Amino acid sequence: MGWLRKEAPALLLLAALGLAPFAGFGEGYILTLLARAMILAMAAVSLSFIVGGAGLVSLGHAAMLGFGAYAVVILDDLQVVDAMVVLPVAMLAAAGFALVTGAIAIRTSGVHFIMITLAFGQMAFFTASSLSGYGGDDGYTLYARSEVNGTRILSDRLVFHFVCLGALTASWLLCHMLLASRFGRVLRAVRGNPMRAQALGFSPYPYRLTAYVIAGAIGGAAGFLFANATEFVAPAYISWQRSGELLFMVILGGLSGLHGALIGALGFVLLEEWLAHQWEHWRMIFGVLLILAVLFLPHGLAGLPAQLGRMLRRG
Structure with a gap:
């Protein structure tokens, strides 16, 4: 019952997303807007998972999204469009990037880790910008979404x-089970x-690196979906601004649990879209x-009901 009460916001939100079309x-x-929000929530x-679970504050997480998206692009150029092939490749590409960069970055901590992940993310961004065969700065247009067993x-x-x-539900459940x-x-x-932890016989490095690679693989899957949702891929997907947005979604929702990332991502995307109109x-x-949200919501949007309850009890 305790688990159900704690995760009720996430379960209700996922149920609402399932009922929304009807x-x-x-x-x-x-x-289209809800699909974009769910994909970014998946990345968030x-x-x-690595920020709240392992204390790894990454400012290059958009690179995982970008690797998944560019895997779709490269395979599309090679006329490989079956999702059963493209999705695993996207996840492996992002996980591989996470493994290589994480092997270096996780040897540091704090601000040093943030700056190294930012540097790796920018390296990925400039690399994508230089890929003239895939549109360079102008991006690459997909003329159709990936096929599933030969169907569109x-x-x-x-x-x-x-x-x-x-995909969002599966990612949330996987991360939740791993943390539990x-x-x-x-x-x-x-x-x-x-x-x-080290004195108790647990070496921090392999645990953190494994968590980082898992987060990268999920980010790659989100990149695959994002490329299919927009049918367009550009280096902007990998920019540090996108990484900053993902990190802010996590902070906005609250670090007390994974449900905060869900709430923060959906709130961020929907508020952004509403204000733009x-x-x-x-x-x-x-x-x-x-x-204002950062200043007055110390526990994020997920902690807002409890915060309002405390204010009401005080009078």
């Missing part, structure tokens, strides 16, 4: 909505006191609102 939100534009959950079923917006929802396992307990112990200079308001 509750007046089945228009093409809205389904994987980032929350992902082109159906409703089907794609539930594919994204299924012995592996997750060691990760939290290492995050809290690395020297004490209200005013030409919406980014000014958006920035102020995000600053």
Whole structure:
């Protein structure tokens, strides 16, 4: 019951996303927006897994998304479009990048880790920009979504909505189970006191690296979906600004659990979209609102109900 109460916000949110197409939100534009929000929520959950679980604050996580997206592009150029091939390649590409870069970055901590992940992310960004065969800075247009067993079923917006929802749910459950396992307990112990964990016989490095690679693989899967959702891939997907947005989604939702990443990502995307339709200079308001959220919501949006409850009890 304790687990159910704690994760109720995530379960309710996932259920609401499942019912959305049948509750007046089945228009093409809205389904596209929700798909984008769920894909970014998937990437945010994987980032929350290493930030909250292992204490690894990465400012290069968008590179995992970008590796997954560019795997779709490269295979599309080679006329390989079957999702059963493309998706595993996208995940392996992102996981491989995470393994290579994480092997170096995880030897550091704190600000040094943040800066090294930022540097690796920017290296990936400039590499993508130099790929003239795949559009360079202008990006690469996919003229159709990936096939599934020879069919274009992902082109159906409703089907794609539930594919994204299924992928988000699976990612959240996987990360949740890992954090609740012995592996997750060691990760939290290492995050809290690395020297004490090492004294107990647990080497922090392999646990952190494994978590980093898992987060990379999930980010690669999100990149595969993002490329199919937009049918366009550009180096901007890998920029440090995108990494900053993902990190802010995690902080906005709250670091108390993975459900915070879900809430933060969906809240971020929907608020951004709403403000963009209200005013030409919406980014000014958006920035102020995000600053206020950080200042007055110490536990993020996920902690808002409890915070309001405490305020009401005080009078």
